[in-house]
Amino acid sequence: MNAREFYQTIGQIDDDLVLAAGEQPIRKKRFAAGQWALAAAACLCLVLGGAWVYFFNAPVVWNEGPVGAVSNSKLMIPAGSTSRELSEMELAGYYQIDPLPNVLGDDLRQVHTGAALYVDGGGTVVHDFNQIRYESADGNRAVTAALSRISSTAPAADGARASCIHGNSVVLTQDGSIPGYLLLEARWERHGTTVCLSAEGLDKGEFTAIVRQLIGG
């Protein structure tokens, strides 16, 4: 048999096979190089845009409600424990945060409040609630940063919605229950440390700028 005869024989294959091959196939779209480049560029824009919104421009959500006033931590110090004052570097190391800046915003300067850990007889830390306070020169504006790793803090209200600031989940609350006096609060967790930032005499824009400053480093 030669190729010509073989070709003729192929002509006698079953009709259904011939008909099936005659139907238009579902075309696999082939992308030209330019189309691939466009698709890649579109994906990149999407990722960068998403990242930008996520880290820098995500809208903040404010919850309404009472701001949990920072309690007098000394009331919660376990009896029989002893305190140890922390240096600024030790404080940052213990809470696994960057050293807190001396100035927040334009004129909120750190007020020396001291920072201490309380340990039991075996040297185990039993209380670590610490507050660092910033005040303006005239005393009308203040921000307090409360830090804790093991001491319990007042939880955020049930159903509170979180904002995303620099990739961190932050619960922002405003309390306008006192006429003419706005209390603001931001809570977030990082590296196992709960941070509760509260403010008096600041507007929301100033406050969120400070939150961004502290979270963003």
Add this chain to the structure above:
Amino acid sequence: MTDAEIVALYWKRSEEAIAHTMGKYGRYLMKLAVNILRLRQEAEECVNDTYLSAWNQLPPDRPEKLLPYLGRIARCLALNRYDYLTAQKRSAEFTLQLSELEECLSASDSAERQYESAELAAAISAFLRGLDEEPRNLFIRRYWYSDSIRQLAERYGMGESKVKSQLFRIRGRLREYLNKEGFAL
């Protein structure tokens, strides 16, 4: 109009049968003939001869599907025309297709067994049914419809080199299959 209705017109000896055949399958037959002959004028003659042949064979034939039936007539006529044109060194593309098919055949001409071509065609059909849909259709488009490599690449959205390599593998498998089935070609 359905194939059965067109066939019925042939059986009534109504010339409308030709008109309906041209309307429904004219483009397909033309493409098939052009694929083999590569010359439009020759292909047109081949297609006209196909209509005439169908007119003469219906009746007694009564095919269920006209596409493969007319296609077989057109292929046969085109092949005969190709033989004439080959003497004039034309249709290099179809010559290439035939040389590809030689890969499926034995180098020896001394086949011990003679086959009915229908028996061999049935074996080829069985082999094709064992293939996945895409390679099966690729083979049929190449060696039944006589599509060029470029046409196949466009049709199936793949590169020409991929088409060639796929066809090469299928031909190799077909040769093995036919040998295994006892067809010493």
